[in-house]
Amino acid sequence: MTTLIRDVMSSGTAAVEPMTTVARAARLMREEDIGDVLVTYDSDLFGVLTDRDIVIRAVAEGLDPAETTVGTVCTRPPVVTLAPDDTTDDAIELMRRHAVRRLPVVEHGGCPVGIVSLGDLAVTEQHPHAALLGVSEAAPNR
Numbered sequence: 001m002t003t004l005i006r007d008v009m010s011s012g013t014a015a016v017e018p019m020t021t022v023a024r025a026a027r028l029m030r031e032e033d034i035g036d037v038l039v040t041y042d043s044d045l046f047g048v049l050t051d052r053d054i055v056i057r058a059v060a061e062g063l064d065p066a067e068t069t070v071g072t073v074c075t076r077p078p079v080v081t082l083a084p085d086d087t088t089d090d091a092i093e094l095m096r097r098h099a100v101r102r103l104p105v106v107e108h109g110g111c112p113v114g115i116v117s118l119g120d121l122a123v124t125e126q127h128p129h130a131a132l133l134g135v136s137e138a139a140p141n142r
Contacts, residue, residue: 006084018071047074
């Protein structure tokens, strides 16, 4: 049975603009209890900022989170994305191939409408471990 991304994605995800400070984005992540925010500009996906990006690309590099913008440390295009009508099998394959655990869901030429995570896939697949095979073993995306 094929499951569409629209049926498992988290919609209404948090988004910030590229000029938002890393500190503000981190506070938003804490408030929303999430590990990533979409970075958007004029309703288009500019990038993705994860908690790992904050640690590796900002804090570990000695950048000031109160001064550093998310646009300078987020994962920038090409960002791997899905469409709402893609399948969970498509998501699993993309996650394996690109060693990522979250994928933005976009429509209409790049307008973000949600995000799908490894956890979303793990609990919805007929074989719950299918999404986990290979993704967690993949080399980290730098």
